Amino acid sequence: MFKVVFNGVEYNVEEGTTVRQFFERVGVRDALGAKLNGKILDLQTPIRENGHIAPIYQKDPESLEIMRHSLSHIMAQAIKEIYGKKVVHLGVGPTTEEGFYYDVEVEGVRIKEEDLPKIEEKMKDIIKRNLPIVRRELEREEAIKLFESLNEHYKLDIIRRIDAQDIISIYEQGDFVDLCRGPHVPHTGMVGAFKLTHIAGAYWQGDPSKPMLQRIYGIAYWSQEELEERLRFYEEVKRRDHRKLGAELELFLIDEDIGGGLVIWLPKGGIYRKILEDFWKEEHLKRGYQLIYTPHVGKAHLWQTSGHLEYYRQNMYPPMEMEKEEYFVKPMNCPFHVAVYKSKLRSYKELPLKLAELGTVYRYELSGVLHGLMRVRGFTQDDAHIICTPEQVDDVIHETLDFAIWMLKVFGFEDFKVYISTRPPEAIGSQEQWEKAESALKKAVESLKLSYEIDEGGGAFYGPKIDIKIKDAIGRFWQCSTIQFDFNLPERFDMEYVGPDNRRHRPYMIHRAIFGSIERFTGILLEHYAGLLPFWLAPVQARIIPISSKHVTYAKELLEFLRSHKFRVEIDERNERLSAKVRDAELSKIPYLLIVGDREVENRLVSVRSKAEGDLGQKSWEELLEFFTSLTEIKVC
Numbered sequence: 001m002f003k004v005v006f007n008g009v010e011y012n013v014e015e016g017t018t019v020r021q022f023f024e025r026v027g028v029r030d031a032l033g034a035k036l037n038g039k040i041l042d043l044q045t046p047i048r049e050n051g052h053i054a055p056i057y058q059k060d061p062e063s064l065e066i067m068r069h070s071l072s073h074i075m076a077q078a079i080k081e082i083y084g085k086k087v088v089h090l091g092v093g094p095t096t097e098e099g100f101y102y103d104v105e106v107e108g109v110r111i112k113e114e115d116l117p118k119i120e121e122k123m124k125d126i127i128k129r130n131l132p133i134v135r136r137e138l139e140r141e142e143a144i145k146l147f148e149s150l151n152e153h154y155k156l157d158i159i160r161r162i163d164a165q166d167i168i169s170i171y172e173q174g175d176f177v178d179l180c181r182g183p184h185v186p187h188t189g190m191v192g193a194f195k196l197t198h199i200a201g202a203y204w205q206g207d208p209s210k211p212m213l214q215r216i217y218g219i220a221y222w223s224q225e226e227l228e229e230r231l232r233f234y235e236e237v238k239r240r241d242h243r244k245l246g247a248e249l250e251l252f253l254i255d256e257d258i259g260g261g262l263v264i265w266l267p268k269g270g271i272y273r274k275i276l277e278d279f280w281k282e283e284h285l286k287r288g289y290q291l292i293y294t295p296h297v298g299k300a301h302l303w304q305t306s307g308h309l310e311y312y313r314q315n316m317y318p319p320m321e322m323e324k325e326e327y328f329v330k331p332m333n334c335p336f337h338v339a340v341y342k343s344k345l346r347s348y349k350e351l352p353l354k355l356a357e358l359g360t361v362y363r364y365e366l367s368g369v370l371h372g373l374m375r376v377r378g379f380t381q382d383d384a385h386i387i388c389t390p391e392q393v394d395d396v397i398h399e400t401l402d403f404a405i406w407m408l409k410v411f412g413f414e415d416f417k418v419y420i421s422t423r424p425p426e427a428i429g430s431q432e433q434w435e436k437a438e439s440a441l442k443k444a445v446e447s448l449k450l451s452y453e454i455d456e457g458g459g460a461f462y463g464p465k466i467d468i469k470i471k472d473a474i475g476r477f478w479q480c481s482t483i484q485f486d487f488n489l490p491e492r493f494d495m496e497y498v499g500p501d502n503r504r505h506r507p508y509m510i511h512r513a514i515f516g517s518i519e520r521f522t523g524i525l526l527e528h529y530a531g532l533l534p535f536w537l538a539p540v541q542a543r544i545i546p547i548s549s550k551h552v553t554y555a556k557e558l559l560e561f562l563r564s565h566k567f568r569v570e571i572d573e574r575n576e577r578l579s580a581k582v583r584d585a586e587l588s589k590i591p592y593l594l595i596v597g598d599r600e601v602e603n604r605l606v607s608v609r610s611k612a613e614g615d616l617g618q619k620s621w622e623e624l625l626e627f628f629t630s631l632t633e634i635k636v637c
Contacts, residue, residue: 003050004036019043023055031055032063032190033183040065042183044135058222065095067191068220070133070184071123072100074191075218077176078122079104079111090178091154091204091213098230099194099219103202105154111214116196119216123194130189131173135182143168147179154204155179192222195231201368208366236474242526243372249531249589251522251539252373261370261377263519268539271568273518275537277358280382280515287403289356289384294336296360300326305492306335315363333359334486334511337385338493346497351507352388352396358518359383373523380518386510389497390436393508397440397483398447401466404481404514405448408470410634411525412534413480415471418450421458428462429487437485437508438464462488472528480521484511531589532611535631542628543590544571544606545581547597554601558594561621567628569594586611594624 002013006026013022019034020043033042037051040062047053056062072093080088083106091103104111111119138146140159147155158179162168171180173188185191196218204210219234221227238244246252251269254262265273281291300319303309308316312331319326330336337355346353360380369375388396405416420441423434441464445452459465463485469477486509489495496504515521525533535541542562546555555571562569572581578595585593593609599618600606606624608616619627 002047004047005052006054013047015048016046018046019053022047022053028055031057032185033066035062040183042066042135043186044184045182064221066183066185067222068095068100069093069180069182070188071191071194071218071220072102073133073171073173073176073178073180073184074123074126074188075100075119075196075216076102076104076178077126077173078119079106079216080176081126082119082122083109086151089154090152091202092158093178093180096217099197099217101215101217103204103213103215105211105213111199111216113199116199116216120194120196126173127188127191129174130187132187133184134172135169135184136172137167137169140164140168143170143179146170146177150177152179157204192220193224193227194218194220195227197234203366203368206366206368208368212368233474237527240474240527240530241372242374242523245526245531245589246372248587249539251526254372254376259377260367261365261375263373263376263378271539272522272533272537275539276518276522280358281356283403283407284354284356284384287354287399289354292337292340292355292357294333294340294357294359295330296362297327297329298335300328302335303328306332306338306489307492308332308335315365317362317364329362330359331361331363333357333361333381333383334385334489335493337383338489338495338509341385341387341495342493346387346507348389348497348499348505351497352386352392354384354386356382356384373519376519379520382513382515382518382521384512386512387495387497387507388510389499389505390508393436393440394443396510397466398444400483400510400512401444402448404468404483404512405450407514408468408480411537412528413470413472416450417469417471417477418445418452419455419458419467419469420445420452421455421460421465421467423459423464424457424461426461427459428491433487433508434464441466441483460484462486470524472524473530478524480516480524481514482512482516485509486511532591533589535591535628536634538589538591539568540570540588540590541568542570542592542594543585543588544569544594544596545578545585546571546573547578547595549573549575551596551598551601555596558596558606558621562625562628565625565629582609592628 001015004011004013004022019041023031033040033056034053035056036047036053037049040056072095076090076093087107089105093100093102143159144156147159159168169181171178171182171184196216198217200215201212202215203212219230221230249268250266251272253264253266255264258264284291300309308331316331317329319328340355341353358380360378362378365375365377386396386400422438427434445466465482465484467479468481470480471477490506490509495507495509497507499505544555544559546552552573559569559571574581582593589611591611595607595609605618605620607618608624610616
């Protein structure tokens, strides 16, 4: 017997009573499922605990999970009907934030993007059949026999890993059977509008030593209008894909023959990085940071002391042996920054000490998760470590957060989500340290009038942190800046300073990154601006286009004039039509075109065309210089 509260009234519920039976008892109609203590159940699931229950209707956001889960099964059934039950082996098919996917293995067949419409048509056929979706619960041995008969070895693997006391349930629709906890809609005909979007690879259980399955993704909403709106969004995402833009704009290259997740910056990308990094360094120097450079490798004992070999080794590259000692390429810069701090005994008068580095690190990521610049194996962190006294913590955090927000605004980001992660159950450091650190984080956020959310217990074991997410031009939020306390490394490396009492004390240490990494931030920027970078950051700021060969001499004079004032300008001398030259420049996302013909040569003018704003008319050289100079000024709202 269970006690369930519905609409403020407590009911006794017999064991084995399903959600549907309970709702019939209390007069609830048209529900797709229920929330019981926050968990989503479908109508066929028995109630097995005390708590509060509420119906889920189609209008409720939770209904999407029920519907999308059923679509993943419908897709799996469609794949089996197309390719054959005996050769299709099912992995897992959960829901996602916008839809669903299923991991499948099809013997001798590689499903391609062009096969998706065929699968969609078969899914629509199954939906039209309006097949009842039936839940059954099996004993372990019964389940094993069933899935052995179906030759579903991945399902058998799941069953053998299910705890002995857990319930094993299956769902059936027609002759299709799947191992699943649910939830599902009552019939295949009770689903919404859907679209299969793409295919990716996924190792079984995320283990690269196990088979690679094909992961087929779909999105789904209740209405066709919602689906089409989302598809338009996906088209915009595709248009802004930084991998496509990076190739078109000749910024960077990732070559599998060199190594997955390893970025080569092409000449235009090299110019872009120089501008970005010079700006970063100048702004840090203005604020009292000291720039350092540290090695790419370090002896094993360094990573043993830091704890990386104990807690992070699976993400580190294998060691190299040199002179009978092991060296590791660095996954993080922190231990080297500690070494700089410890290079001499520090006085409280030297603190806060702010060490900054554009430090390249290497982390082993599975090939299946690599994604352009967003997920790589070698990347450059805009790293800084601030070492301070307890009395300086409040001011340091305020200044650091203010700097991070200012820097992000420079790059055109105005909308932020801020999260403060607090002490987890297992943590190092004293209660006093945690309280002081968490208080400093909250004070800084509130003093800058930023709204924030608390992630209770979400901090790392070694300290609380602030995470900043930035909103891009099409509404996506990206994790970017982090300000993280660390009570671990000061202890492990025995960091000290001499206080005003002439005694030695343990400092506070704060990790800080604003961009996160140069690579990922660049990917975000490219997608935010759809490749049309701000004038001051663009590798090529303007292209001069002479209308004919007789205007080339004048165009070259203009080129030298602008370059002498340090603007990044190039000239298109090709024997092509003007329209072709303009089109090529626009495809290259060059902010300004400078067109010169007879009238411009005669009057020493230039016709200016903006990629963003169109024709700006004619300007003298001096007016153009003044205009370009104004565009290089850093403006923050």
